[in-house]
Amino acid sequence: MLTNNRITKLLRIDYSIIQAGMVWVSGWKLASAVSNNGGLGLIGAGSMKPDLLREHITKCQTATHQSFGVNLPLLRSDIVDLIRVTLDENVKIVFTSAGHPGRHIDKLLERDIKVVHVVSNVKQGMKAQSVGCHAVVGEGIEAGGHNGTDELTNFTLVPQLVDALDIPVIAAGGISDGRGVAAVMALGAEGVQIGTRFAATVESSAHPNYKQRVLEAKDNDTTLVLKRAGMARMIKNKFSDEVNKMEFDGASAEILREKLGSKRERLGIFEGSIDEGMMEAGQGAGLVKDIPDVATLIRRLINEYEQVSLKFQHPTTD
Numbered sequence: 001m002l003t004n005n006r007i008t009k010l011l012r013i014d015y016s017i018i019q020a021g022m023v024w025v026s027g028w029k030l031a032s033a034v035s036n037n038g039g040l041g042l043i044g045a046g047s048m049k050p051d052l053l054r055e056h057i058t059k060c061q062t063a064t065h066q067s068f069g070v071n072l073p074l075l076r077s078d079i080v081d082l083i084r085v086t087l088d089e090n091v092k093i094v095f096t097s098a099g100h101p102g103r104h105i106d107k108l109l110e111r112d113i114k115v116v117h118v119v120s121n122v123k124q125g126m127k128a129q130s131v132g133c134h135a136v137v138g139e140g141i142e143a144g145g146h147n148g149t150d151e152l153t154n155f156t157l158v159p160q161l162v163d164a165l166d167i168p169v170i171a172a173g174g175i176s177d178g179r180g181v182a183a184v185m186a187l188g189a190e191g192v193q194i195g196t197r198f199a200a201t202v203e204s205s206a207h208p209n210y211k212q213r214v215l216e217a218k219d220n221d222t223t224l225v226l227k228r229a230g231m232a233r234m235i236k237n238k239f240s241d242e243v244n245k246m247e248f249d250g251a252s253a254e255i256l257r258e259k260l261g262s263k264r265e266r267l268g269i270f271e272g273s274i275d276e277g278m279m280e281a282g283q284g285a286g287l288v289k290d291i292p293d294v295a296t297l298i299r300r301l302i303n304e305y306e307q308v309s310l311k312f313q314h315p316t317t318d
């Protein structure tokens with residue numbers, strides 16, 4: 001059920017549809033639009049300096065009176081400052097990722113903040129539960145952006161997390177329509193975190209070239225790059241071809257990190273460099289057929305989910 005479950009109660013939302021925190025994509029406009037339409041919007045702090053994060057939080061507070069949250073990648077060197085801004089501005093929900101879930105969690109729990117951590121295997125899920133996280137996002141290898149080196153698919157990861165944990169599981173990776181939502185709910189998830197599909201909406205701050213590439217993407221147009229240096233899924237382009245060749249030829253993690261540099265994501269997602277940028281997107285890009293506004297997309301996801309659920313309740317033979 002998308003409504004009235006542990007996730008909707010924990011996060012105080014109508015539908016357990018969460019818009020993923022995404023660098024260069026999910027600022028206050030996207031997050032507030034999702035929250036105003038019954039889901040949970042997340043501001044992606046991964047591409048923001050502390051002052052910019054503060055600006056996005058205050059704008060989001062003006063744009064919506066519904067729940068919203070912040071995604072904090074724990075590996076950021078200025079994570080302490082990002083957390084300070086989050087606490088100062090009285091944010092009530094934090095999704096942590098890319099790092100140890102126990103780092104800094106006490107400061108968040110002391111302030112009664114709901115903490116959800118992104119995991120890519122069962123051991124990480126157990127760890128998140130043991131340090132006090134209220135829920136986990138299980139992110140399969142279908143997902144856009146950086147992902148786990150175990151390369152587990154949602155089909156195997158989600159049910160194993162559900163079996164191992166007492167806290168609720170949110171599924172992420174490859175979910176672009178209501179069929180995907182229904183499928184992960186059947187695996188035991190109590191919510192979905194959706195990235196790529198929300199990146200290709202009107203309110204997303206991604207460059208039009210990025211949205212167009214997602215729109216045009218076929219089933220096999222994404223690739224995993226940088227397996228030895230922070231693995232990520234992106235749309236295939238000149239940059240990914242070069243990196244994959246370097247990896248095949250045995251380049252070290254150091255050389256690969258040098259090739260990646262610090263501006264590739266900005267270049268691809270925000271500045272729209274089709275050849276040289278890193279256009280992070282998931283396998284679900286192949287299912288994206290339009291660039292709707294958030295209200296239309298959320299209504300459609302719910303309708304499709306309900307249609308599929310009805311089909312299971314009343315199967316026909318034709």
Ligand SMILES: Cc1cc2nc3c(=O)[nH]c(=O)nc-3n(C[C@H](O)[C@H](O)[C@H](O)COP(=O)(O)O)c2cc1C
Nearest residue numbers: 020022023046097143144145173174194195196282
């Ligand atoms: C463009 C883009 C940027 C992302 N940036 C982040 C990020 O800053 N922090 C994070 O935890 N995950 C990030 N992710 C992963 C998402 O949070 C989410 O888990 C993932 O997109 C779900 O898979 P999907 O893209 O198939 O829906 C990003 C994904 C994309 C597509």
